[in-house]
Amino acid sequence: MAKRSIVPFGPQHPVLPEPIHLDLVLEDETVVGAVPSIGYVHRGLETLVKKKDFKQYVYIAERICGICSCGHGLGYCMAVENVMGIDVPERAQYLRVIWVEMSRIHSHLLWLGLLADALGFESLFMESWRVREKILDMFDETTGGRIIHSVNQVGGVQKDMDSSMLKHLLETIKDIERDIKPLVDTFLKDYTVQSRLKGTGILKKDDAILLGAVGPMLRASGVEYDVRMLGYGAYKNLSMEPVTCTDGDSYGRCVVRIKELFQSFDLIREAIGKIPEGDIHVPVKGNPSGEYFLRIEQPRGEAIYYVKGNGTKFLDRFRLRTPTTSNIPPLVETLKGCQLADVPVLILTIDPCISCTER
């Protein structure tokens, strides 16, 4: 047996925009084990429900994570609305779907760029992020913010999109679709990219289910599971099939995310076609009392929200289980047996979002 050595990875590392620490156990160049340790971004946001009332907390929920901000706001608002028995107007539900799918596009393009950066393919990174700017500009136009949008509120949404904005959004999506086609070809067909992605970090279907993988990580292993199929919000009126791939390797995860981009374009188009006229929010009276569990599909996978109200304006408890938390055990599994040089790429393929994980 070769001599074992331990290499620390992170918290500050060029490939990671966020701090996570891993102790990699190596035999020569091969990783035989990985011990993750987290806690660098822990702020204690769940306890803030005792200091901010349930309407103010929407702004905190959106700041759990900057990339999935829109989704966290939506999940929290939907959970509170279910506790209070509020019927959200149809138009607001459609607007929420449009904004959440836009943030999925922004998140997946960001991931593709970071993946290219981890592979050392600088120009592909720059190109992906150049295309992503278009969707950020669209966010800026429709919500007033590039990253944190603050559009969700308990009882609906704060801002409306008029017909000219929706038309511009359709045009922007068409532009993005045209611009990413050559990028997609590079990601899926380029020899160099394939040689880094194909066959690395294989997660078998059984392991993925056993270890509780979620989102694109799970779907890349061939499991048809997407929480959007449950039809929460306006998804019940939209047609969608979960994107899957049976490879289970890094390449498969890349394929799933790219296909989801196109799925999001279609969902936005369909939502804009079906959006009804009407109010965008309803007045909220009283305070939440009771508890509720809710699942939604974030760009990174299934997120679970739990809310417990006690009849006052301060909630008793808010709990969030984020997709990256459940993707860390599968990550540790895929790291076993890989080469040291592949570690940054494998960590990226779960699309880690540490600030969600630690809150």
Place this chain on the structure above:
Amino acid sequence: MGKVSKSPWLLHYDASSCNGCDIEVLDCLTPKYDIERFGIINTGDPFQADILLITGGVNSQTERVVKQLYSQMPEPKVVVAVGICACTGGVFKECYNIRGGIDTVIPVDVYVPGCAARPEAIIDGVVKALAVLDEKQAVMKTPEEKER
């Protein structure tokens, strides 16, 4: 801003931010904003960095990492606090695990407000940091160097 006397290298660390400012910092490097036109390169190595960009408030875990990164950077060095959390603690100020702004741990030269800080504001902050860097460099010069 006058002539830039140096092509400064930049080190970015997330002290406990929500990610929003981090992706905006990375955004500054990409084609639309392109901070490289000032000769600035994002490096992962504190030993080669001149400007430290920090996002997010400081907690007990990241405190020692921030101090270590700061001490590893060669003089002269400039610290830029990006985002309102890095400046004062922001919305996370009341959290039990947040100390407050970056200035509770290391000296900060430039504050960039905003939640999330916009790329234009970050670039403005970095350009201000360049002026501070020049000042600090001038102070460090020996009398012979000043005569030259």
